[in-house]
Amino acid sequence: MSNRSLSARIERYPVRGAFVIARGAKTFVDVVAAEIDDGEHIGRGEGTAIYYRGESAESVLAQVEGAAPLIASGASRAELLTAMPPGAARNAVDAALWDIEAKASGVPVWRTIGLPQPRPLLTAYTISLGEPGAMEIAARAAGHRELLKIKLSGADGASGDLARVAAVRHGAPDARLIVDANEAWETLDIEAIAHQMAGLRVELIEQPVPAGSDHLLDKVWSPVPLCADESVHDRASLDAVVGRYRFINIKLDKAGGLTEALALVHAAKARGIGVMTGCMLSTSLGIAPAFFVAMQGMYADLDGPLLIEDRASGMRFDASDVWPPEPSLWG
Structure with a gap:
């Protein structure tokens, strides 16, 4: 004991x-x-x-x-x-x-x-789903941020989501863009949408089809890399997305902690899959350990504390960057 x-x-x-x-x-x-x-x-x-x-x-x-x-x-x-x-x-x-x-x-x-001394990381900032006009306004307000993540729906077809992305692009012409379909494109022509997204300078498309329906991507050639989120949680679910996605989104709540997430990073890299580190809506305490996963990936989406009223003495966000957690906050 x-x-x-x-x-x-x-x-x-x-x-x-x-x-x-x-x-x-x-x-x-x-x-x-x-x-x-x-x-x-x-x-x-x-x-x-x-x-x-x-x-x-x-x-x-x-x-x-x-x-x-x-x-x-x-x-x-x-x-x-x-x-x-x-x-x-x-x-x-x-x-x-x-x-x-x-x-x-x-x-x-x-x-x-075994990581180097942590430095600030670029993090995406989320533009919530809405009508194109509202999303353009939100994008304009966040236009000083380098990387925006756009939530999409597929509910009104490809044209609706393309209009949303075009509106965000108009509102933030210089921002880098990634989009998250949240499993909503199952009935759409994903390859055609991806080509149009490429024209809007989108650089990553997250989870276009429902988890478990990833075979729908087997014959899709996308000029924009696809990233699995709901389809991969830990090492046990990794092999099912190989050849279908070029990136995975690692979230500590899905993986069940930093220990498994670190192992998942190595397993993904061994299979030639890139890493994005994401988060659920969470406070700075929730994303503090995720920072050390994000240090090893290409994309970080650790804006959870920016989207809520964070706990006191949270992590530091400055412009487009999130700073390493202070030992007083975590570890």
Whole structure:
């Protein structure tokens, strides 16, 4: 037995305005904050429920609380991978373990991983789904940012999404653009849309078809790289997207924590697949460990704290960049 105890709670954070994607709108996000206490140090982690996989804040909280005996018995991060399933609960506990180990040893997380001294990273900023005119206004307001991520729907056909992207391009003519279809293009001519997106200088298309329907991409030649999000969560789901997507979006809540996410980065690179590091709606505590995954990829989409009323003493965002987490925040 160890002297470590695990506790958790649900915390609610309002969304700034509204966060709208093809599956609906959010005005707040509930996250699960986990803490591991050894009597001298406290390690902290956070998870956001993967709602499209049936998770809720309440179910995640119950899973985290159920892991208390594991932590009390001294379970390691490696043991956690087999003792808990992938998902937001394991992410929160895994992060808390990384954090308390860093604080107890005095060795920062990046050094334990074997990464260079962290520097600020370019992060995408999300333009929520809406009518083209509203998205153009949002893009103009965010036009000082280098990389914008546009949420699309497919609900009104290819012409509707093309109009949205064209509007964003008009509002932010100098920005780099990536788009996220959120599984909504299953019935559309994806190859034709991709060619038109290329004309609008879109450089990445995320999850055009529903997870499990990725075979629809087998004969699609896209001039814009396709990126799997909902279709890949951890190493177990990676091989199914090989040859269909050129990138994967790694999110710690999907992978079940930094430990699995780091392994997934190496597995993806070994298969010639590029890495984008994303996040759910989350506070700075939730994206702090994801920063170290993003250091190893081509794209970072870590704007979760910018879209909500973040916790106090959060991470620093400056222009288009997110700065490394301070040890006082995480690890």
